[in-house]
Every structure is written in structure tokens, then in C-alpha cells.
Amino acid sequence: MGPTASRPAGGGAMGALVRAHAWAATPLGPREHWPPSLVTLVRVMLNSRQPMFIAWGANRTLVYNDTYVPMLGARHPEALGRPFFEVWPEVRDEVGALMDRVFAGDPVHMDDLQLTVNRNGFPEEAHFAFSYTPVPGDDGAVVGLFCACTETTRQVLAERRAVSESLRHRQSLQQMPGFVGILSGPDHVYEYVNDAYVAISGPRDFLGRSVREVFPELTGQGFYELLDQVYASGERFEARAMPIRLAGEDRDRFIDLLYQPMRDAEGRVTGIFVGGYDVTDQVRARVALADSESRYRTLFESIDVGFCVVEMRFDAAGRAVDYRIIEANPAFARQTGADVAGRWVSEFAPDLERHWFDTYGRVALTGEPAHFENRADVFGRWFDVRALRVGPPAAHRVAIFFSDISERKHMEEALRVLNATLEQQVVERTAERNLLATIVERTDVMVMAVDRAFDILAINKANADEFVRAYGFRPKVGDNVLAAFADRPEHQAQVRAGWSRALAGEEVTLIEDYGDPDRVRPSYEITYRSLRDDQGRVVGAYQFVSDVTERLRQQAELVQAQEALRQSQKMEAVGQLTGGLAHDFNNLLAGISGSLELMHTRMQQGRINDVERYMTAAQGAAKRAAALTHRLLAFSRRQTLDPKPTNVNRLVTGMQELIRRTVGPAIAVETVGISGLWPALVDPPQLENALLNLCINARDAMPDGGRITIETANKWLDARAARQQDIPEGQYLSLCVTDTGTGMTPDVIAKAFDPFFTTKPTGEGTGLGLSMIYGFAKQSGGQVRIYSEVGRGTTVCIYLPRHYGPTEEDDHAPRPAAQSRAEQGETVLIVDDEPTVRMLVTDILEDLGYTAIEAADSAAGLKVLQSDVRIDLLVTDVGLPGGMNGRQMADAGRERRPGLKVLFITGYAENAAVGNGHLAPGMAVLTKPFAVNVMAARIREMIETS
Structure with a gap:
């Protein structure tokens, strides 16, 4: 290989150093003698942005690129061309064995290798991720090592700090007095709970599991939904004394609860911090205290005994001169005839007798209770009084219990007078009783009395005569009324049943038929009463009997006459209804049948273009017929409703534009929706239709323009208000439409909900609008009411029961879409x-x-x-x-x-x-x-x- 081929090109600063280095003085020798594999690796390394180095030959001579330089620190540039462990002597123990494996032909990869290096003049902890790859020579033996590496010291130390910080935070959370949990993701998976959390919920498998898995018993208690809402909205939720029922507990416990959303660096919600306190003991203590106070207050206000606490005033000599009423119950005012709480006696009863002050003063000073009877002339009454000291002695307070015994005193006086004239009274009473006996004997009312054994104690002539008429025998005093019917068990059972109820202490009035059917069997109204002795014990019973056969006959005839009248009125209403239906449906059927005939004619004539027009007309008439049918079903309260939890404020807001377009520019439309309106379980399209009908009626009542106000409100109807509205008492929301139009007379209001009743000219209304609204409201469990005054406008209010539950945030009602094809075999x-x-x-x-x-x-x-x-x-x-x-x-x-x-x-x-x-x-x-x-x-x- 020639010099050019062995010359590494590029490579930045390290490329220049490599080209300028005196390689002949190193184990690698002159560059022109380097093997091709080394030259290729050096070129790749120098032109890479990944930190890399080559350890070549037996001495493992070091060659590296620019991005490896920061790892060397102060050892650069002297490290170039030197044996690896002369450059890094401190890592020989950790790295030497790894390099030996590579030179034996085994590649090595490590994600994290911790080393202590001295590259800047002091030992420091360093972390590396690297791959050692063996480089074979021409004969296949490993001649070098190629390393791609990354220093991860900063990341490792940062993660370690984060873990330490997290641990410190969790230690802080662990020491909090309240319960703490950390949830992750939309499924609310537990990442952490402190001991207080476990204490309130009991030992459970928390970490890595969702709230729904850990707490299945919370279904239906609203906690899952609150977590979903906080995660979706990013808004915190906080509640005080919130009830919660955990598994195995037979009553609610109470918690102060916080759901705080947690966000990432981009502001996205990633989890929820859960915190709070178990306040069950405090809540139950408050409830118990309130119950105790309520019981005390109820007892204090309901007892018939008068009660008050007074504060005594003494002069310098220790003599009681006045007292003030600190507290008094309602019986105090009833028995004294004065409501004087907070006032001094000298203000409202300056002439009160001296003995009252002396007695109460002695109780306040000595603490000895007093019990006495005395008359208060200022009140004109007698009282039985008990007094005792309350509070610290220095407060001079006395509690007084008293009862008005004026009537008893009057009775005692009357008894004294009575005893004085007893003989005269006996004569008078005997005459009185003789008179009463004469009246009872001669009255047409049948009277009889029996003892507990059913023996007759008394019976008047009218009753005995009636026995003869009904049964053919005459009973007398001493006879047993049950024995008289011994041979007639069914009559005996009937007689026993009535008398037994009175002998058991019941007062009852019955209407029954008695008598032998072969003779006569009239209807009687019988009033049974218990006969008691002086101690109130039941010793017998008596009855008053009247023959009501004729009265019952007349009542039956009256019922038949009333039923005939109702049937007549019903038939008249049906006639009006069917007449209106026939008129409207004949018009609609004429449009449908006529259009179909013309379609048939035009198709025979080949005039296909005209068919579309008639088809549109027929479809329009059919839709109007369907709408009329739905209105009739609403009037009859038999239409198919699809009730949903509905936010009525949102429904009204969504219809504002439609209403404004419908009523026109001459009429102003204003909506007043109360904040926090309760939801209603109602069919939204039917409610929309009802609201639109009310607005159209309001528009028609204002031909010269005006204002329509649509208002919602929450209504709590107590028993009285509910009776006025003819609906059960409870919570309702109202939807009211008010206009400034002509108003209605009372006669029109009375007929407004009748089918086909309308004040509009012929052809301008079916008279079914308000009937439909009335039927819809009643079927939804509510009511409709009209409030109107001629010349001052009209208000129509729909009352709907409150729905206890969430509403759907958006309307996801399905809309007709492209028709989907069936799948094979469906x-x-x-x-x-x-x-x-x-x-x-x-x-x-x-x-x-x-x-x-x-x-x-x-x-x-x-x-x-x-x-x-x-x-x-x-x-x-x-x-x-x-x-x-x-x-x-x-x-x-x-x-x-x-x-x-x-x-x-x-x-x-x-x-x-x-x-x-x-x-x-x-x-x-x-x-x-x-x-x-x-x-x-x-x-x-x-x-x-x-």
C-alpha cells in the first residue's frame, strides 16, 4: 500500500495531529506501513462524531478522535500513540480483563462501567457506555481493538440526584400526618403511598395497580369519575368531610380530600397527587354533639313543664330585690302568659309578691333546693315550683321548673263546693240519668253494650226491635250475644269480629250487611267504642247502629249518574278530537294520494322530470303527518321518549340562534340561566321542541314586537308548594318562557292545554302545541303551569324533576351517515x-x-x-x-x-x-x-x- 492510501484524510483537529504525529517512534511504526484494516478504522473513527478510540497491537497503542478528547482531560494530546494503560494506569484492573477478552476474539459491550480516573489532576468518579470490537489481521488473529464509547457520568449522577431527591421527597411525604398517594397515567396507577394511606385503607397491593383494581368497592361512590375529571381537565379537586365506604366497613367514614394534577415540563398532566386526612372522628363527634344539642333543644322546647334560668340581684344587706330571666322555654310563655326572656322581673311584674324573691334568693345563696306551691296574683295563676342553684355560687343563678296547677286548684275548690252540695247534686244527677235513659230508650239509633264475655249489659228498644226484624228473636240484658247465634256460625263470626275490635281497645266505624237473608238483610253503619272503668281498663264495649240501606242506595244512584255524566263528557271530547284529526289528516292524505296519482300519470306519460316535484310534495306531507302523530302521542303521554341526563342551560344556549331566526328581528330574545342548574333526566329533542313551541306562541302574542325571556332556575317544592303545582314534593328545575304580549284571560288559561283549542285564526294553528308540551312534561314526571295577565304578558313554566347524577358534556347523538354495507352472511x-x-x-x-x-x-x-x-x-x-x-x-x-x-x-x-x-x-x-x-x-x- 502506498503512502497516499495510508494517509488518513479529514478528521478535524485529531486528523491533523494523527497526520503530524511521529509514528515511527511508536509500536505502530510509520503510517505507510500500517495495515489496510488499521488505516480504514482510523479514517472511520476520525470522521465520526461518536467518541471512539483504537487500541492496536500487543502494546495496545492508543489512537482516538476529536470527541474522545474530553474524556482524556489533561492527558491529551500526550496520550496519542502511547500504550493504553500508560495513559489510563488507574483502570488497569477494571478494563484490562475486558481488553484481554476482546484480544481473545470475544466482543464486549457494557451500558454502564463505573471507573475512578485521574484525568485532571485529581481522582473522580466516571461512567461509560461502550462496545469493544476485536479487529482481526490477515491471518485471522486479533491485532487490535475498536471502541465506540459514550461518557454517561453526567446522566448517572443526575439520575442519582433525582433518585435521592425523590427518596427525600417520599421520606417527607412519609412523615406527613395525612395520607398521601401518587397516581400515574389516565388509569391512575399507584406509584407511591405513605403509611397513613395504608392505615386508612388497610394493607393492599398498591404499587403498579390502578385505583379501580385496588379499591373495587368504590364503584358508584364517584371517586373514579372525580379522578378521570381531574386528569382530563387539569383542575384540582378539593372536598371537606367527604363520605367514603371501604370494604368491610358497615358505615361511612369521612375524609378531607385533595386531588392535585401533576404535569411534565410541557405542562401535560401525567398523574395525580392524592392527599388528605381522615376526619371521621371529628365528623362523628360533630354529628353526635349536634344530635345531643338537638335532643336537648327538642326536650327543652317540647316539654309541658315551664323552665327558666334566672339571675338574682341582691342589695347591700344580702336581700334579693330582683331577678332577670336568662333563658326560658316555650312552656314558660304558655304557662305565665309572658314572653320575657332577657328582662328583669321589676320591668314586667313590678307587683310580684315578696315571697318569690325571698325563696329564690335563699336557693341562690345557700344552694338548698326548694319545692312549693304558691299563687302569683300578677299572673292570676297557681304554680307548682321546684328551684335549684346552677353554675358557680357567685353567679347567683337559679333553675326553676314549674307547672301551672290553676286548673287543679279550681277543681279542688269546685270539689269542696260540690261536697257541700252533694245531696242536691245526687238528686239532680239521678234526674239527669233518668232523662238520658229515656232518650236512649226512645231514640231511633240502636244502642247496645256488652262485657268482655259478650254478655249484654244494656240494649235499647230500637236495637231489640231490629233483632226481631232481621233475625226473628229479641235479645235482653244478660243474654250472651254470641250464644244467640250458636246455630248460625257465619252470623256469629261476623258479630264476633266487630265486637272483638272494640273489646281490644279500638274505636272503629263499619258499614256492613246483617240479618237472615230469608227475612231481610239491611246495611248498617255501626260505631264501636270501648267501655272503660275509672282506671281506664277496658271492661266492655258499646255500639251505635243506624240503618243506612236507603242512603247507600241513593249514593250508588249518584255514582251511576256521575259516571254517565263523565262518559258523556268523554264522548264529547273524543268527538272534538276525532273531528280535528280527520280535518288535519284528510288534508295531509290528500297531498300524499294526489302526489302519488300524479307521479303515476306522469310516469305513464313519460314526463319523468315532473316526478321529483310530486315526490317532494308527498314526502313533505308524510313528514307533517308524522309530526302531527308525534304531537298527538305527546298529548296522550304515550310517545316513545329517550330520556338522557341533560344540562338544560346548555340546551337553551344551543337553541338561541334558531329561536332568534324563528321569532324574527322585531322580538328581542334574552336568556337568563342560573349558575349551578340541576340536571334533568329528559328527552332533549322533545324538550327542544317544547321550548321552540313556547317561543313561537310568545311571538304570535306580540304582533308588534316585544321581548321573550327564557329563564332557568332550581326549585325546592315543599308539601304545600307541591300541592299547588300538582306534583310530588322534592327538587325540580324550571324552564320558563315569558313574553310581553297580549296575555290570556282566566277562561283561556283554563282551556289552554285542551287538544285543538286555539285562539289563532283558522288555518294558523292546530291547537296541539301546548297539549304536546303538557303531555311531554307529565310523562317526564313534571308539570306545566301558565301565569298570565291580560295586557301584561304571559309566563309558561315547565317543571322537571332533578336528576341526581352527571350529565353528558356533549351531544353525541348519531346522525344519518352514508349507508354501510352488510358483511358476508349477516x-x-x-x-x-x-x-x-x-x-x-x-x-x-x-x-x-x-x-x-x-x-x-x-x-x-x-x-x-x-x-x-x-x-x-x-x-x-x-x-x-x-x-x-x-x-x-x-x-x-x-x-x-x-x-x-x-x-x-x-x-x-x-x-x-x-x-x-x-x-x-x-x-x-x-x-x-x-x-x-x-x-x-x-x-x-x-x-x-x-
């Missing part, structure tokens, strides 16, 4: 008793490549479902002949095919058949009439859904 079963519908659905399916199987009733459809034929989807009408409806057939089919997917198609919402709007998973509803592309898209969507 089969759909169509069950419908209407041949035209079966034909239409079959044609749609076959056009899309599906295999279609038809059945005309539920029996035929079920037979196919119970066979082994492949069925990917069942499309069925809800109302079917054959002994079962579409839902029942689908449920029976699912017993054989558990994963069967079902699409119900219906022109009338059979809510009972489809579970009142609640479908099982894998089921959906499509309302007739439907667009072809909508049907195709829904079929494809259901088949593809796993």
Missing part, C-alpha cells in the same frame, strides 16, 4: 303484521347486502328465533298478533339467544310492552315513519355494537 329477522312495512324493511336490508327473513306474527317470529338459523338482529313491531307482543317475543327469543340484539319499530308507543321506556341492554326503539338512511344507520350501528 342476517336480520323482520317481524311485522303490516306487509307494506315488511316489504319496505326487507328491501332496505337486501339493498345493503343483508339476508332478510320475514315473519307476519309473534308465533312465526319466535319459531325462527328458537331455530338454529343465524340471526344478527331482530327488527320487530311492538304490537303483534299471535298471542304475545314484540317485547314478549324478544324476551322469549333471548332465552335461546342471550345476546340477541333487538330493534323495536313502532308507530304507537306501547310503553307497557317495552318497559315504560326502559329497555334492556342491546335493545333500541325506532319510531314509524322513519327515513331509509336512518333505518340503515341504526341497523348497522346495532349489529356492530359489541
Whole structure:
């Protein structure tokens, strides 16, 4: 090889040093004698940006490139051409054995080799990643070593510092009094928990597992959703005394909780810091204290005994001269007739007797309790009083319990007077009782009394006469009323049942038939009462009986008359309804049938271009007929609803532009949406339709322009407010539309929700708008109310029950898209008793490549479902002949095919058949009439859904 070939070209500063070096004085000898393999490696090395060196020959002479120079430090440039271990003597032990392996033919690679080097005049730790590659000579023996290396000292030391910093941070977190956890990624995988975290949750396998895996019992408690929300939004979440139920615990514990998003250098959320404190003991203590205070307050305010705490005032001689009412319960005011809390007695009762001050003063000074009865002339009442000292003696406070015994005192006085005139009273009372006995005996009301053994204690003439009329015998005092019916067990059981309830202490009124059917069996209203002795013990029972046969007959006749009136009114309403329907549907059917006839005529005439116009007209009329049908279903509260958790504020905002275009520029539209509006479980398109109808009605009430205000609010309806709105009490949100128009009279408001009632000119309204809104609101569990005044505008409010749960952030309602083709072998079963519908659905399916199987009733459809034929989807009408409806057939089919997917198609919402709007998973509803592309898209969507 010539000198030119052995001269390495380029290579930067090291290339120049290599070319200028006196190689003849080294073991490598002159460059022109270098073997080709060495020359090639030197050229590659010098022109590479990767740190590289060559150790050649037995002395392992060192040659290196520019990027290797920083590794040498102060040993450059003298290291060039010298044996490797003269340059690096301190690494002979670690590197020598590795080089020996390479010169033996074995390549060596290491990602991290730690060495202590002295390249800048002092020992320092260094780390390298390198590959040693043996270089064979012409005879195959290894003559050199080629190394590509990277110094990783900075990275290793940085990682070590990071680990140390992380360890220090985690040691700090470990010492925190609260619980701490670090979660990574969108699945919230645990990277760290401190001991406090383990203490509250119990020992679990945390690290490397997600929150859902570690805490499966948190399903339904909202924590997973909060973590997802924090990770997605990047906004922290903080809560105080948040309830949580952990596995194995029979009641909630409470925690102060913080979810803080953690971000990388670019600001992206990478995890969540979880921190907090277990505040269960504090919360339970607060609850227990509140309960205790509530019980005390309830007792304090509900007891009938008057209670107060007074503060005594003494003069210089230690004599009580006044006292102030510190605290008093409601019974204090009831029994004294004065509400005087906080006032001194000298202010409201300056003439109070001296003995009250002396008694209370003695209790305050000595601490000896007192119990006495005395009259307070200033109040005109007698009191039974107990007084005792409370608090420190220096406070001079006395607690007083007292009861108003004025009535008892009056009774005692009356008893004294009574005893004085007892003889006169006995005479008078005897006359009184004789008079009462005469009245009872001669009254038409039947009276009887029995003891606990059913022996008759008393019976008046009317009752005995009625026994004769009804049963043919006359009972008398001393007879046993049950023994009288010994030979008539069914009558005996009836008599026993009524008397037994009164003998058990119950007061009851019954209406029953009694008597021998062969004689007479009238209807009686019988009032049973318990007969008690002076100690209140039940010693018998008595009854008052009236014959109500004629009254019941008259009531039955009245009910029949009322039912006949309701039926008449119902038929009148049906007549109005069917008349309106016939008018509207005749107009729509005329448009459809006329367009179809003209299409047929033009096709026979060959005038194909005109067919499109008539087809458009027929489709438009059909759509208006479908809209009218849906309005009627809404009015009847039988339309198929698809309720979803809905943010009504967002729905209103999304409709603002449509409403403004609809009502025109002469009317200003303003929306007032309350912040924090509760969600509603409602069919969003139906609510949109209702809102648009209300705005159109408002526009029509303002022919000269005006303002429409759409307002939302949260409403808590208590029992009274709920009765006024005719809905159950609870939490509701309201959606109100207010206009500045002409307003309504009370007569118009009363009829506003009636079907086909309208104040608009003929041809300008169907009268179904408010009826549809009313039906939709009632079916959604709510109500509609109208507030209006003539000349001052109208407000219509829809009340919807609050939904407890999250709402969907965006509307992902599917829109008709390009019709997807079926995959090979996909089969759909169509069950419908209407041949035209079966034909239409079959044609749609076959056009899309599906295999279609038809059945005309539920029996035929079920037979196919119970066979082994492949069925990917069942499309069925809800109302079917054959002994079962579409839902029942689908449920029976699912017993054989558990994963069967079902699409119900219906022109009338059979809510009972489809579970009142609640479908099982894998089921959906499509309302007739439907667009072809909508049907195709829904079929494809259901088949593809796993």
C-alpha cells in the first residue's frame, strides 16, 4: 500500500495531529506501513462524531478522535500513540480483563462501567457506555481493538440526584400526618403511598395497580369519575368531610380530600397527587354533639313543664330585690302568659309578691333546693315550683321548673263546693240519668253494650226491635250475644269480629250487611267504642247502629249518574278530537294520494322530470303527518321518549340562534340561566321542541314586537308548594318562557292545554302545541303551569324533576351517515303484521347486502328465533298478533339467544310492552315513519355494537 492510501484524510483537529504525529517512534511504526484494516478504522473513527478510540497491537497503542478528547482531560494530546494503560494506569484492573477478552476474539459491550480516573489532576468518579470490537489481521488473529464509547457520568449522577431527591421527597411525604398517594397515567396507577394511606385503607397491593383494581368497592361512590375529571381537565379537586365506604366497613367514614394534577415540563398532566386526612372522628363527634344539642333543644322546647334560668340581684344587706330571666322555654310563655326572656322581673311584674324573691334568693345563696306551691296574683295563676342553684355560687343563678296547677286548684275548690252540695247534686244527677235513659230508650239509633264475655249489659228498644226484624228473636240484658247465634256460625263470626275490635281497645266505624237473608238483610253503619272503668281498663264495649240501606242506595244512584255524566263528557271530547284529526289528516292524505296519482300519470306519460316535484310534495306531507302523530302521542303521554341526563342551560344556549331566526328581528330574545342548574333526566329533542313551541306562541302574542325571556332556575317544592303545582314534593328545575304580549284571560288559561283549542285564526294553528308540551312534561314526571295577565304578558313554566347524577358534556347523538354495507352472511329477522312495512324493511336490508327473513306474527317470529338459523338482529313491531307482543317475543327469543340484539319499530308507543321506556341492554326503539338512511344507520350501528 502506498503512502497516499495510508494517509488518513479529514478528521478535524485529531486528523491533523494523527497526520503530524511521529509514528515511527511508536509500536505502530510509520503510517505507510500500517495495515489496510488499521488505516480504514482510523479514517472511520476520525470522521465520526461518536467518541471512539483504537487500541492496536500487543502494546495496545492508543489512537482516538476529536470527541474522545474530553474524556482524556489533561492527558491529551500526550496520550496519542502511547500504550493504553500508560495513559489510563488507574483502570488497569477494571478494563484490562475486558481488553484481554476482546484480544481473545470475544466482543464486549457494557451500558454502564463505573471507573475512578485521574484525568485532571485529581481522582473522580466516571461512567461509560461502550462496545469493544476485536479487529482481526490477515491471518485471522486479533491485532487490535475498536471502541465506540459514550461518557454517561453526567446522566448517572443526575439520575442519582433525582433518585435521592425523590427518596427525600417520599421520606417527607412519609412523615406527613395525612395520607398521601401518587397516581400515574389516565388509569391512575399507584406509584407511591405513605403509611397513613395504608392505615386508612388497610394493607393492599398498591404499587403498579390502578385505583379501580385496588379499591373495587368504590364503584358508584364517584371517586373514579372525580379522578378521570381531574386528569382530563387539569383542575384540582378539593372536598371537606367527604363520605367514603371501604370494604368491610358497615358505615361511612369521612375524609378531607385533595386531588392535585401533576404535569411534565410541557405542562401535560401525567398523574395525580392524592392527599388528605381522615376526619371521621371529628365528623362523628360533630354529628353526635349536634344530635345531643338537638335532643336537648327538642326536650327543652317540647316539654309541658315551664323552665327558666334566672339571675338574682341582691342589695347591700344580702336581700334579693330582683331577678332577670336568662333563658326560658316555650312552656314558660304558655304557662305565665309572658314572653320575657332577657328582662328583669321589676320591668314586667313590678307587683310580684315578696315571697318569690325571698325563696329564690335563699336557693341562690345557700344552694338548698326548694319545692312549693304558691299563687302569683300578677299572673292570676297557681304554680307548682321546684328551684335549684346552677353554675358557680357567685353567679347567683337559679333553675326553676314549674307547672301551672290553676286548673287543679279550681277543681279542688269546685270539689269542696260540690261536697257541700252533694245531696242536691245526687238528686239532680239521678234526674239527669233518668232523662238520658229515656232518650236512649226512645231514640231511633240502636244502642247496645256488652262485657268482655259478650254478655249484654244494656240494649235499647230500637236495637231489640231490629233483632226481631232481621233475625226473628229479641235479645235482653244478660243474654250472651254470641250464644244467640250458636246455630248460625257465619252470623256469629261476623258479630264476633266487630265486637272483638272494640273489646281490644279500638274505636272503629263499619258499614256492613246483617240479618237472615230469608227475612231481610239491611246495611248498617255501626260505631264501636270501648267501655272503660275509672282506671281506664277496658271492661266492655258499646255500639251505635243506624240503618243506612236507603242512603247507600241513593249514593250508588249518584255514582251511576256521575259516571254517565263523565262518559258523556268523554264522548264529547273524543268527538272534538276525532273531528280535528280527520280535518288535519284528510288534508295531509290528500297531498300524499294526489302526489302519488300524479307521479303515476306522469310516469305513464313519460314526463319523468315532473316526478321529483310530486315526490317532494308527498314526502313533505308524510313528514307533517308524522309530526302531527308525534304531537298527538305527546298529548296522550304515550310517545316513545329517550330520556338522557341533560344540562338544560346548555340546551337553551344551543337553541338561541334558531329561536332568534324563528321569532324574527322585531322580538328581542334574552336568556337568563342560573349558575349551578340541576340536571334533568329528559328527552332533549322533545324538550327542544317544547321550548321552540313556547317561543313561537310568545311571538304570535306580540304582533308588534316585544321581548321573550327564557329563564332557568332550581326549585325546592315543599308539601304545600307541591300541592299547588300538582306534583310530588322534592327538587325540580324550571324552564320558563315569558313574553310581553297580549296575555290570556282566566277562561283561556283554563282551556289552554285542551287538544285543538286555539285562539289563532283558522288555518294558523292546530291547537296541539301546548297539549304536546303538557303531555311531554307529565310523562317526564313534571308539570306545566301558565301565569298570565291580560295586557301584561304571559309566563309558561315547565317543571322537571332533578336528576341526581352527571350529565353528558356533549351531544353525541348519531346522525344519518352514508349507508354501510352488510358483511358476508349477516342476517336480520323482520317481524311485522303490516306487509307494506315488511316489504319496505326487507328491501332496505337486501339493498345493503343483508339476508332478510320475514315473519307476519309473534308465533312465526319466535319459531325462527328458537331455530338454529343465524340471526344478527331482530327488527320487530311492538304490537303483534299471535298471542304475545314484540317485547314478549324478544324476551322469549333471548332465552335461546342471550345476546340477541333487538330493534323495536313502532308507530304507537306501547310503553307497557317495552318497559315504560326502559329497555334492556342491546335493545333500541325506532319510531314509524322513519327515513331509509336512518333505518340503515341504526341497523348497522346495532349489529356492530359489541
